[in-house]
Amino acid sequence: MRDVPASLLLAFAAGNAPFVSAFSPSSGGGPASRLIAPPSIRSGAAAGFEVGVGGVRSIGPSTTHLLAVDEKQSSSSSPTSAEGLGNFFSSLFGGGGASPSPAPMIEETPEQRLLRLELERRAELEAGEVLRADRVAEDKYAYLALFALQLLPLVGLDRWETVSYFLGTAVLTVYLGGRQETVGEVERIEKENALYAPLGASAAIGGLYALIKLGLDPTSLYAIGVSLVGAIAISDVGVPLLRNVVPDSFAKGEVEVPEPLAEKLKLNPPTLPVDGLTTLALGIVCTLAYWSPVAMTQKFMVSNIIAWSLAMTSLGAISLGSFQTGAILLAGLFCYDIFWVFGTDVMMTVATKVEAPVKFLYANPPELAEGKSYPFSVLGLGDVVIPGLFVRFMSKVDEALKPAVGSYFTAATAAYAVGLASCFVVNEITHAGQPALLYLDPACVGSALAVGAANGQLSEVWNFEEERPEAEPEEVEGSIEVESR
Numbered sequence: 001m002r003d004v005p006a007s008l009l010l011a012f013a014a015g016n017a018p019f020v021s022a023f024s025p026s027s028g029g030g031p032a033s034r035l036i037a038p039p040s041i042r043s044g045a046a047a048g049f050e051v052g053v054g055g056v057r058s059i060g061p062s063t064t065h066l067l068a069v070d071e072k073q074s075s076s077s078s079p080t081s082a083e084g085l086g087n088f089f090s091s092l093f094g095g096g097g098a099s100p101s102p103a104p105m106i107e108e109t110p111e112q113r114l115l116r117l118e119l120e121r122r123a124e125l126e127a128g129e130v131l132r133a134d135r136v137a138e139d140k141y142a143y144l145a146l147f148a149l150q151l152l153p154l155v156g157l158d159r160w161e162t163v164s165y166f167l168g169t170a171v172l173t174v175y176l177g178g179r180q181e182t183v184g185e186v187e188r189i190e191k192e193n194a195l196y197a198p199l200g201a202s203a204a205i206g207g208l209y210a211l212i213k214l215g216l217d218p219t220s221l222y223a224i225g226v227s228l229v230g231a232i233a234i235s236d237v238g239v240p241l242l243r244n245v246v247p248d249s250f251a252k253g254e255v256e257v258p259e260p261l262a263e264k265l266k267l268n269p270p271t272l273p274v275d276g277l278t279t280l281a282l283g284i285v286c287t288l289a290y291w292s293p294v295a296m297t298q299k300f301m302v303s304n305i306i307a308w309s310l311a312m313t314s315l316g317a318i319s320l321g322s323f324q325t326g327a328i329l330l331a332g333l334f335c336y337d338i339f340w341v342f343g344t345d346v347m348m349t350v351a352t353k354v355e356a357p358v359k360f361l362y363a364n365p366p367e368l369a370e371g372k373s374y375p376f377s378v379l380g381l382g383d384v385v386i387p388g389l390f391v392r393f394m395s396k397v398d399e400a401l402k403p404a405v406g407s408y409f410t411a412a413t414a415a416y417a418v419g420l421a422s423c424f425v426v427n428e429i430t431h432a433g434q435p436a437l438l439y440l441d442p443a444c445v446g447s448a449l450a451v452g453a454a455n456g457q458l459s460e461v462w463n464f465e466e467e468r469p470e471a472e473p474e475e476v477e478g479s480i481e482v483e484s485r
Helices: 006-013 081-092 110-138 140-150 159-179 191-213 219-243 259-265 274-290 300-317 323-343 346-353 382-401 408-430 437-454 458-462
Strands: 033-035 049-052 055-058 064-070 105-107 254-256 271-273 359-363 376-380 479-484
Touching: 110 140, 110 219, 140 159, 140 300, 159 300, 159 359, 159 376, 159 382, 159 408, 191 323, 191 346, 219 274, 219 300, 254 274, 271 274, 274 300, 300 359, 300 382, 323 346, 323 382, 323 437, 323 458, 346 376, 376 382, 382 408, 382 437, 382 458, 408 437, 437 458
Parallel strands: none
Antiparallel strands: 033 064, 049 055, 055 064, 064 479, 105 479, 254 271, 359 376
16 A cells, blocks of 8 residues: 555554556567556557657657667667668678767766656556556446445444445455456564564553543544544545546546646645545545534444555455464464453453444444443454454465465355354354454354365475565666757
């Protein structure tokens, strides 16, 4: 994800893009040309460049052209028929035709270098957004089902509707979050971080509980921070969704930014994408609606939208890195959840007293709400994100180990659904709050081990670790080949 700090998202729940080479095929069927300065995401027009077969030509005030370097091409153009015949007889009788003079070497100015790097960055982001939009198109029916579930409170507030909403929203979020494409690097959790995660989470929830007991209400400050990050999260996850419902001309359009603002934001070219601005505006509207002076029972659906966006962004921005790290994280938070729910009133107090969009809410029927101090049923965001990270990691295991029997990702998604359904069944029987991770974590880890055993890959699964991305070499300043006119 592009703009939301992953560590902050993980705290609420419990970039930059890799280099993409640009190639331009030669028009005459010859070897490919490697562009030294790839065009901008809008064909370079806004930046004053024209993309052609021969390279990237400046159409602005500058008189220099950035050239494409052919890997095997010995000359920049083909001779005419007459010229070719003349060269043939000249070489046959020993005549030496005049060879073309090489292009002079001109230093790339700092301004040109900055512009080139910015165009490369934008091209990388655009390529990533295309992949994200394509994945949303593949999963369109799951997204439509998720959207329909958000309207379920308008249908009714009975118990079966409540369970259907939580179960459907959580499972679809884990599934879609595990399949989504991401733009930029992800933040990797190390084993040490996973080991101490329960302590950090305990300190956070204990601090909130202490403030409540001291008569201090941390809700406003906490909710402001979460909702602002939520606006950015809506902007991020909304871009691929928007691109699937609007014409390309709108989705890929750009807005000219006034020069004073462009200088302040250091925009060069001074443009911003229409799709990103549109989804950012939607995020701001949702945040304002969340803070509108109406009862939460009338706006909890907005809170759920922000919570869902935070969950999707978290699942895309954070990686477990290795199976052992995931097992450590889930085991630690398994104990954390059980202790704070069954052993104390801390979890229930914080969940009902601190109102912020870090949980999914479903309003209780009026007859039930009258006898309760809190008018909602609740599913914490951590009960989606924490096991969801493990489920997403299983897709990486699928790609690497290619199991012949079953799929690690599919099995983990199904195990999550079974574990959450079991939690709801126990809750219905006991009429007491349940630590969802008590059911979810063993189900997810157990599914991975079961598929590993079925494929004879237990050792490979246990020792599986994602490759760390190689650090990109630093740009070396120097001269590039240009052609003066």
